[in-house]
Amino acid sequence: MTPTRKRRLIVVSLILAAVGVAAGLTVLALQQNMTYLYSPSEIAAGHAPAGARFRLGGVVLEQSIQRAKDSLDVHFVVTDRFKDMPVEYTGILPDLFREGQSIVATGALKDGHFVATEVLAKHDESYMPKEVKDAIEKAKQAHADKPTG
Amino acid sequence: MPHTAPASVELRDRPALLEARGLAYARNDEPVFGPLDFTLHPGEVVLVEGDNGAGKTTLLRLLSGLLAPTSGEIRLAGEPLTLARLSPQVALLSHANGLKPELTAIENLRFAAGLLGLRSGLSPTTVLAGVGLAGYDDVPTRKLSAGQKKRVALARVLLAPVGLWLLDEPYANLDRDGIQLVNRLLENHANRGGAALITSHGAYAYTSGTPRRIPLRADANRSDA
């Protein structure tokens, strides 16, 4: 084997070995929750850390928003349609914040409440005119009303 | 004894140590020199002559493989020179001596020997004595004069187990003794079957025998003038 070839072989095998080890570590890393975004169900199951700041993700439950008259305090419930999580927040909410909206709130658990320090609205990736949206809703409704055999 | 290069038939029969075909270099599309054709056989010392800015240093950097030519080809001992595969058979002395000022002369030479290997029968100490710096082993290089630094750098070239020397202005900063020393070193190297390409702006020259000269001028300059 010429020295050049030998050198190339060493380099290639080193790269392959490194890729192998890195892939192994990556697989190990992927088995862990890295997003620190918890749903109400996960919190109910006790996965969320007690006393630590983490992020709560979910949908604002319909008819759960209660705004205080004389302050910026807001109470609402975040749900993932299985479990609910009451949230307290003080501050200005984004325009998109409304019932049925996906939100990401940062804060910590306190006496079974989630005390948020930041609430961000996560608008989804679909865009359509209002009429279309209404039509879809109507169709869904009709579909749901139909008795299923 | 003046040495007439190339001496023996035996040396001539070996393949050329260095071969340049149509070698040209341009920087930002300004031709620096070329196209050049020349060969360097074992036992030859060739002098590259040119004014300041004629591209002498550039030529040496091309031949050592640090720089890629704009056009043309370089072969070392028959093998084409590529950037990816630099030749282990070239020793370069450039303007920057490649010496660490904080290290002593002998430490600098030891490092060079570790990096490039050692010519058989030589050691850093003997080589240092050979360039007239016996007893300077433990002096930090920064305390040496410019000429003495040049001698240490020459010792480094001498130490390397290579056939081809590329020396950029080896006479610069040297006194009369030093110039003779360079000539002696070159002569010995040629007699051993080595070859050297040296540059000079003409003030000093390799006086031993009648070395071949390569005048260096840009082709474009020639045609415009």
Next chain:
Amino acid sequence: MNDFLAMGGYGAYVWSAYAVFFVVLALEALAPRATRRRVLADLRGRLKRRDARNEASA
């Protein structure tokens, strides 16, 4: 027309975004012209120097 400019209350946001878009792209389109002029002027300078050199050596 006013309705159109108001953009349902988001006029300031929408129009400033569009303004950024147009200003940046206009600058981006004008930049090569300036560069071209500079490069060609440089080149003429180089040619002049070369001619001067050649005359001096001739």
Next chain:
Amino acid sequence: MRSGSTAAACAALVRRDLTLVWRRRGDAANPILFALIVVALFPLALGPEPEQLRRIAAGVVFVAILLAGLLALDTLFRSDYEDGSLEQLVLSPHPLSLLLACKIAVHWFTTALPLIIVSPLLGELLHLAEPLRGLLPLALLLATPLLSLLGAVCVALTVGMYRSGMLLALLVLPLYVPVLIFGAGACNAAQAGLPFAAPLLWLGAALVLALVLAPLACAAALRISLS
């Protein structure tokens, strides 16, 4: 005539670089001093309240060490370039990437390792949380070699320039962003009582890859800059 073995060349290079650092040992303390000053500025700017400082301690130490490393990066090839020994390195018959790996290793050993050793002290200045005392040096141990390796590639690209400081920072910082996120992120997660193994594993994976690929990239970049 014989040329030396590659191992001998690497040993000679390591010995020379260590000797040089020893001869310039006054300069070796500079990164530590710099990191110390940066860390000391935070309590002065934010007020001495321990709770507040504890919350940002890990991140601040990380950023201070990253910046100190960035300052030290310039010395990696600077003097070698100026006195011409970098040219000799490129011209040696041994694989350039291996020689550069040795250089980077010595550089890490002499600039980053001392910083890791003083990192508990830096943390203490900011009232670092108890559970992080062991984790922060560990995260730094994984992150700083990555910073040195990635930085070396960028230094190699800027080696021939006179005032390359700002440009070097611009080139290096995008590459440092993920390292910082994972390294400091692991510490923050641990502080919040969240699982922190994953970011460390990512750092480890990146380090293994960089150990092999960065010297190769560094050699290629150096060849470009020297031409």
Next chain:
Amino acid sequence: MNALTLWFHKTGSPPTAYRLAGRIMPWCYGLGLVLGLVALYGGLVLAPRDYQQGDAYRIIFIHVPCAWMSLFAYFFMAANAFIALVWRIKLSEVLAMAAAPIGAAFTFITLVTGSIWGKPMWGTWWTWDARLTSELVLLFLYLGVIGLHAAIEDRRQAARAAGFLALIGIVNIPIVHFSVNWWNTLHQGSTVRLMGPSKIDASMIWPLLLMALATHVWFFGSVLARTRIGLLELDGGKDWVRAIALDDDKEAHA
């Protein structure tokens, strides 16, 4: 040499490329402008209001095409840098470096319009979310490439060094994206998809796609304009460049 490589070689030679680029460039600019104006009319006037975001969503018609362009320009640059580094083709070096400032401009627009959109919709100008951060890093990379290219005297060496950086960056961008992803996600998913149904109504998608087409055409126009300058710089000593320089002087004085 077969016919194709011969053709490639001929078109790739600086004077031919310069002339060809000069002929195509105005068409690209013109077509880009026309398509862009039609798309704007469609997006600002014809497209209906969004059920969720009202009129604010209309920023999408510039934000999304620019975001696509910021990535497209990077891939264009990196691909050309790769060709330039491996095969040392002059034209590729010039093309790669021509794409950098345009990419930077599109990235800048994406960031600014995105944060203008984010304020009313999300409730914040900026968040350290994966897409936003990686877009910011992308901008830094563009600036790094431009800076490195400007800092090196020799044009070809500069192009090689900057191209090398661009190639490193292409590895870095997904890494940055995923690294930020695990600690923050706010940006919505992709709306327009190559595979499967897009999540946008037909009345809204056509101005979006038309604008994307317009920005692409515009991009190529601008690349050609910059490529012409790059070729002039690179071939500065040649006769054809000399003629152009003298012609330009005459025009300026006429």
